[in-house]
Amino acid sequence: MADDLDQANIRFGQSMTTWRKRSGKTQQSLARHLGCTKGHVSQIENGRRTLNRSKVKEVDNFLGAEGRLEHLYSELYQPERVDWISKFHQVQAEAEVIRDYHNNIVPGWLQTKGYAMSVISSGAPWVKQEEIQERAALRIKRAQQVLRKDGPQCHVVMDDVAVLRPIGPNEVMKEQIEHLLKLAVSGRVLLQMQGWGQLPHAGLDGPMTLIASPSAPELVHFESVYRGQSTDVPKVVRQFGTLFSRLQATARSPQESVAFLEEMSSKYE
Template identity: 35%
Template sequence: MVHIRELDSTASPLDYYGFEPRRKREEAGLTQRELANVVFCTGSLIGQIETARKVPQRDLSERLDVALGTDGFFSRLVGLVLRSQLPSWFQPFAEVEAQATYISTYQAQLIYGLLQTEEYARAVLATGVQEGLDQLVAARMERTRILSRKQPPLTLVVLDEAALRRPVGGPDIMRQQLAHLLDLQSHRWLRIQVLAFSGGEHAGLAGSFTTLRFADHPDLVYTEDVISGHMTANPDTVRETALRYASLQATALSVEDSAALITRVMEEEYGDRPGSDQRAVA
């Protein structure tokens, strides 16, 4: 007899998610293989999800909703599950970020997380983890969904030119990432400015920071150090950060000139070059 792992549905969002497909599947009189055939995956994947050994993905959750007639239940729950895969110190920020009506951020080294492509995010996250990379990437991509909401937050981004020129993941990944930034520029609720090297010293030399504004809560400022993140609603900090961000916006290139620089970097640094796939031979 096959031993089926019993889940405590209150143990974690992942355990709760795993408990529900099994319950709904059995109510429908389906085997794991039969459900898998309907949602276009393998029976073993269904088994891994039902025993909380595999983190579910959004596309499968949407298909489960259709197959089991659950009216969007799994599509809503998967967001909570994926957020729970983020580092524990980062989860509080991800939760409030999803509620913000206004986001302003200065990023000194990397493309802002909400603007990252999946391949770029994977290359960044791979530098700091030994296992669970797929779950972290899925969680990062889940965060970006707030930009595709019917009413996304007004998002103002200042990127240091270093973030464009640092070859994260290699030329192909960077070319795709910069092209993605240019595509995002078409949204009227998103403004991307580049702080060019030619701007010299500036108000963001101390490092990256993000400000979140809400409809009915005080503003929050978020910063990170090497191992954790820090949020504060201290009025003095919020005011000082706002002044620094205004200075950075004034120093940065215009949105139009920033797009031109992104295009130029994409072509000069990451464009196709004759023989670029050839390696030196000793």
């Protein structure tokens, strides 16, 4: 537990230092703002002390971190309190580059409303129709933020099973595939399909998203039905970046992927 806390202190301290320098503030000015000594600030930045929770928002505002220090603090010290879904989509919308891999369904930000409703109702059959409609509508709204004209570069690898296995009626699957084709042909998304039987398969552990942002460290995000986990630890990000590169190398080319999707679209006539 002590080692975990030390690592949390180090990561938060490094991020606080980055934002302080970016804002042009000195340790002395931050200490004066907080009513503590310069040495105390130095110890927090070096990972030797933990910033008091009651001061996190104040530090975030003073350094102009726009909530990022607050989010990191919650992730490191209070993971059970993080609204990871909304935070993740906020980071995603602000990204410069998104590299996304999914092994069984179309990523949420590439889904059509009909497909999204089928996914939600299949995974949570107890949810009422009205709430399914609301969740799907929110998913489309968030997708529009990512896919806007000046949005991030998007590199996506999907296993064939995402379109081979129907998760809804034929018309839902055809509409979804046509949406993917439109994005791929237009160049808005660099899309590659991972064929069945390709070895080695670097995506066996499931979905992952790598996000590079202009004002934050690159991070990798893991997603499941009930929870998500993100980390910006450089070594881990590099490792998953390597996995994504391997997935791209063994997947179909973008042109071959378009041809495959066109073939699949015709099968859902």
